[in-house]
Amino acid sequence: MSDVREKARSLLAPALLFHTDIVVERAEGVYVYDRDGKRYMDFSSGLAVLNTGHCHPSVVKAIGEQAQRFIHSGCIFYYPTIVELAERLKEITPDGIDMFFFSNSGAEAVEGAIKLARYATQRQGIIAFGGSFHGRTYGAMSLTTSSVRYRKNYHPLLPSVFHAPYPYCYRCPMGKRSEDCSTECLAYLEWMFAHLITPEEVACVVIEPVLGEGGYVVPPERYMKGLREFTEKHEILFVADEVQTGFGRTGRWFACEHFGIEPDIMVLAKAIAGGLPLSAIGARRELMERWKPGSHGTTFGGNPISSRAALEVINTIEREGLLENAKKVGDHALRLLQELKKMHACIGDVRGLGFMLAIEFVRPDGSPAPELLEKIISNCIKNGLIIVECGTCKNIARLMPPLTTTHDEMQQALSILAEAIKDSL
Ligand SMILES: Cc1ncc(COP(=O)(O)O)c(C=O)c1O
Numbered sequence: 001m002s003d004v005r006e007k008a009r010s011l012l013a014p015a016l017l018f019h020t021d022i023v024v025e026r027a028e029g030v031y032v033y034d035r036d037g038k039r040y041m042d043f044s045s046g047l048a049v050l051n052t053g054h055c056h057p058s059v060v061k062a063i064g065e066q067a068q069r070f071i072h073s074g075c076i077f078y079y080p081t082i083v084e085l086a087e088r089l090k091e092i093t094p095d096g097i098d099m100f101f102f103s104n105s106g107a108e109a110v111e112g113a114i115k116l117a118r119y120a121t122q123r124q125g126i127i128a129f130g131g132s133f134h135g136r137t138y139g140a141m142s143l144t145t146s147s148v149r150y151r152k153n154y155h156p157l158l159p160s161v162f163h164a165p166y167p168y169c170y171r172c173p174m175g176k177r178s179e180d181c182s183t184e185c186l187a188y189l190e191w192m193f194a195h196l197i198t199p200e201e202v203a204c205v206v207i208e209p210v211l212g213e214g215g216y217v218v219p220p221e222r223y224m225k226g227l228r229e230f231t232e233k234h235e236i237l238f239v240a241d242e243v244q245t246g247f248g249r250t251g252r253w254f255a256c257e258h259f260g261i262e263p264d265i266m267v268l269a270k271a272i273a274g275g276l277p278l279s280a281i282g283a284r285r286e287l288m289e290r291w292k293p294g295s296h297g298t299t300f301g302g303n304p305i306s307s308r309a310a311l312e313v314i315n316t317i318e319r320e321g322l323l324e325n326a327k328k329v330g331d332h333a334l335r336l337l338q339e340l341k342k343m344h345a346c347i348g349d350v351r352g353l354g355f356m357l358a359i360e361f362v363r364p365d366g367s368p369a370p371e372l373l374e375k376i377i378s379n380c381i382k383n384g385l386i387i388v389e390c391g392t393c394k395n396i397a398r399l400m401p402p403l404t405t406t407h408d409e410m411q412q413a414l415s416i417l418a419e420a421i422k423d424s425l
Contacts, residue, residue, distance in 0.1 A: 019044065019388050020381055027054035030405050032386070040381070041413050043401045044388045048212070048244045048356075051271035052316045053402035059274040059312045066308035074299050081307040088314050089282060092253045094262045099288035101281045102302025106243035106269035107135025109279035110206070112296055113267050114139050116283060117204035117237045120290040125202035126158075127192070127236075129166040130173060131214030131392060134206065134241055143206055146214035147392050162196050164189050166211055167223040170349045170360065186226045199234035204265070209255035212244035215391035216358030216398050218351055224259035237264040237287070243279070244356075247271035248317050248403050251327030251354025258353060274313045278306035322403035326354040329410050333357055333399070336414050344421060346372055357399040358390070368395035372424060379420035385413050 004023045025035045030053060032042045045051065052059055073079055086100045103109050114126055128143035136150060142158035144150050165173035165185040174184040193199050211217035231238045240263035245255035256263055264287060269279035317323060337350040337359060346369060348362035361369040373395050380387050390398045
């Protein structure tokens with residue numbers, strides 16, 4: 001087992017970070033087994049990908065069947081799965097999203113979305129948000145500010161990208177408290193228009209409807225509604241990056257639904273195909289039709305196996321009532337986390353929607369406590385629970401189990417977590 005780790009260390013670029021030392025032998029549902037047969041509950045879902053759990057039998061079956069028939073098209077041939085998937089996505093995405101472009105990764109879809117926004121509007125400016133994560137390719141990285149380490153030594157980045165504060169109320173970027181908040185972070189956008197770029201030069205805003213990597217921050221509804229009104233007023237496209245929040249993670253198909261937002265463009269990836277690489281840009285027909293043939297393209301995007309798996313993921317989420325499960329069990333988990341917070345001063349905040357839950361660990365002076373979280377994560381893993389961190393200071397634990405996770409499994413995971421906190425103090 002250590003042989004695999006040693007070989008990985010000598011052969012794989014050290015830039016690639018593994019979150020644990022576990023060498024996996026097999027996995028099913030919420031469970032992962034290592035080569036010694038030790039079982040772990042995987043509350044990382046492979047970074048919010050395995051919403052239907054590891055190796056869901058229906059998804060595995062669909063992959064196998066498709067692999068026997070037809071594996072690759074490269075846009076040479078038409079094939080049914082890609083149009084069936086577009087039809088299904090049109091049904092489950094918010095109203096107005098009715099055409100799709102498939103690619104392979106979240107970053108690639110973010111690139112495509114900003115290309116589409118610039119192409120369709122003939123404007124260049126892009127507004128992104130402080131603390132967001134959109135991927136590691138040049139365009140996506142230029143939007144990403146969840147940590148400076150993603151940007152260090154890569155400048156110059158894409159020009160005409162401007163950042164506004166994300167409404168992270170627990171650590172308000174405008175220095176306000178809830179009692180005296182007048183959504184100054186929204187007003188900041190008007191300031192940008194007076195000082196940095198005029199609204200008629202801005203193609204789009206790109207926002208995660210719940211901040212992922214940057215700290216699992218749920219924005220206030222009035223902010224999101226205000227931002228939507230603001231984009232409409234200035235005819236700026238609203239791009240929702242639902243790469244991490246999508247496919248039921250928050251207890252709804254997409255996080256935008258929590259705020260009643262209908263975006264102009266959506267970016268989808270991660271959980272879309274049950275663990276296979278696939279991503280998509282969804283947009284209003286009228287925008288997509290401005291994108292001339294050949295102005296964007298792909299070799300592998302929307303390949304038959306990934307799109308067949310994605311169809312089965314959508315069917316499984318519906319058939320097994322997984323949105324309802326994530327909402328019900330997620331609400332219960334959040335209540336338990338609130339109880340835990342009352343017991344420990346080191347928990348500064350707990351928050352989340354559905355199965356996108358976070359616990360922010362702090363020192364007695366309220367500053368971030370990454371050293372404590374590191375101990376807690378290591379104790380959790382020792383006791384069979386895999387969780388990972390997020391946030392600029394790596395002091396926020398994120399819980400993102402498969403949507404198939406039952407009430408009892410959640411209960412068990414939270415008792416391991418509670419013990420790990422006690423043992424780490
Ligand atoms: C919100 C968001 N957008 C984009 C990405 C990039 O996706 P990928 O790693 O598939 O390129 C991520 C990945 O974590 C993400 O969380």
